[in-house]
Amino acid sequence: MTDAPRGETSHDTIVASGLTKSFGVVRAVRGINLKLARSSTVALLGPNGAGKTTTIDMLIGLTQPDAGTVSLFGRSPRDAVKAGMIGAMTQTGQLIEYLSVRELVTMMAAIYPAPLDVEEALRISGAEDFAERQTRKLSGGETQRVRFAIALVADAELLVLDEPTVALDVEGRRDFWSAMRAFAARGKTVIFATHYLEEADAYADRIVLMSHGRIVADGAPTEIKATVGGRIIRATLPDVDLTSLQALRGVTTVDRKGDAVTLNCSDSDATLRDLLTAFPQVRDIEVRGAGLEEAFLELTLDPDEAAP
16 A cells, blocks of 8 residues: 555544454454544443453554554554654553653654654643653653653654553543543544543543454444443332342342442333332432443453353
8 A cells, every 4th residue: 555645644544454363372353343533532442351452552563463454544554653643652661761751752752753842742741740850750640641741742643542541540530631632632533442431431432342352342432322221220228128129120130239229120111110119218219321331341241151
């Protein structure tokens, strides 16, 4: 495929076809097909061992697939990286020691043909407050911010982030996603892997859900959640026998934490009528549709663990 100049790219940022990767007897990725449009923010979700990190490594050329192809902006991953079109924040690798944060980010900026201003990268990432500190003296959260600054300073067309908010506190995660929104608003493309489902639900335009090395769902967060039927009723009901709740019409599963009960229902209207009739003392009733967590658990369930 013919390389295009940095400013001229194909419509699809990423085109991955038939990607497979095994490590010995472990089949980490089993035939991934993926197209990622420009100017989108995509979350890659899945349980541990689903193949997320291996997929990301193949997309940016850190790992060669056993089979299949990857095209980034019409280029190979290697050529796209050389052209400065890819910025990445991975889980692996250590920061170079005995450099200050500013020195490290400045050194990384020199690698790229059209980098972001170093001071802006430090500001956006939240690393400017400790920019003079040596990298070996950083906390876990500070190290994550420096990794982010290094990814940002490329000013790349595609930003790939693997578990970017690990080790960040609540305020740090909020600041990170505020910066990420500003980055995406400039027409950039972001793909990130995360274990925080609420982050994917809140910030991704699209969710790609992986399980056992395969894509099991792909769509907007609302579409992913809609794949799980039924509704959830939560209520306060002290000292109730769970067997009697299970007997209510439409109830599929029951859970209790203290005085709070949770009913997963196939027919929430019928369940609610029976609940109010059988337990008039019930209070604080809440009815909602299934969320991303329920969809995640159902779609990634190991078939061997599913009930008959």
